[in-house]
Amino acid sequence: MAEIILKTVNVCRDFKTAGETVHAVKNVNIEIEKGTLTILRGRSGSGKTTLLNQLSALDMPTSGSVFFHDTDLTKISEAKRDDYRRTKSGFAFQSLALLSFLTAYENIEFALRVAGYPAKKRRERAQECLTMVDLKKRMNHRPGEMSGGEQQRVAIARAFSHYPELLFADEPTAALDTHTGLVVVDLIKSLVKEHGITVVMTTHDMGLMSIADKVYTLQDGEIIDE
Numbered sequence: 001m002a003e004i005i006l007k008t009v010n011v012c013r014d015f016k017t018a019g020e021t022v023h024a025v026k027n028v029n030i031e032i033e034k035g036t037l038t039i040l041r042g043r044s045g046s047g048k049t050t051l052l053n054q055l056s057a058l059d060m061p062t063s064g065s066v067f068f069h070d071t072d073l074t075k076i077s078e079a080k081r082d083d084y085r086r087t088k089s090g091f092a093f094q095s096l097a098l099l100s101f102l103t104a105y106e107n108i109e110f111a112l113r114v115a116g117y118p119a120k121k122r123r124e125r126a127q128e129c130l131t132m133v134d135l136k137k138r139m140n141h142r143p144g145e146m147s148g149g150e151q152q153r154v155a156i157a158r159a160f161s162h163y164p165e166l167l168f169a170d171e172p173t174a175a176l177d178t179h180t181g182l183v184v185v186d187l188i189k190s191l192v193k194e195h196g197i198t199v200v201m202t203t204h205d206m207g208l209m210s211i212a213d214k215v216y217t218l219q220d221g222e223i224i225d226e
Contacts, residue, residue, distance in 0.1 A: 040218060041206075043204055049171075056166075096155045125161060152176060156188070166200065
C-alpha cells in the first residue's frame, strides 16, 4: 500500500483585502504519495500557489490541517515548522530567489549551511548537485552571468541539495523556452524516479500533465477534479 507523505484536511486560506474576504483556497482535501510527482494545475488566480504555500508551511491555513506523515503542521511550534522547511523540504521559487552576489556554488553551499549539513561535506555535495544539473562548469558564475534556464537548474539543485523528502516547485518552466523547459522537466522526473524525492509542482502548462503521477486541478480555490 502506498505511503502518504503529505495530506490536507479541509484546508482553507482566506485573505482580507479592501475590506473584503477573498477565499483563496476552499476546503481542499488531497493526498500525496511518497516518491511521486504531483501537479497542481489551474489558471492564474486559481489558488494553486496559495495551496503550495500551505503544503510547504511557508504559510498557514485559516482553517483545516496539513499533515506531514502523522504530524499536523498547523499544530506544532513555529520552530518545528522552521525545521520542517529547512531539513525535510526544499522549495524552488518561481522568482528563483537566488542570491545575486553569490556564485552558483555559493548559493548551494549557503543552503546546505542553513540546513545544518556537515561542514566537511558541503563542498563535495554542492559540486555533486551542480554536476547532476549539468552545471559544474558554471559553478563560479553568478546568477546574472547565467541564462534563465541555468538559473532555474541552480535553484532546483539548491532545493534538493540537503536530501529533502519533499521538493516544492512553483511554475518551474513558466519563464523558459520549450527546449529549456524540457531540460528542467527531465531533471524533475529524475529526482522522483532515481532519487525517490517526492515532488509537488504548480503549472498551467497542459503539456506537462502526462509526466505526473497525479494531477489536482484548481478553480477558484477548489479542487474540481483529479
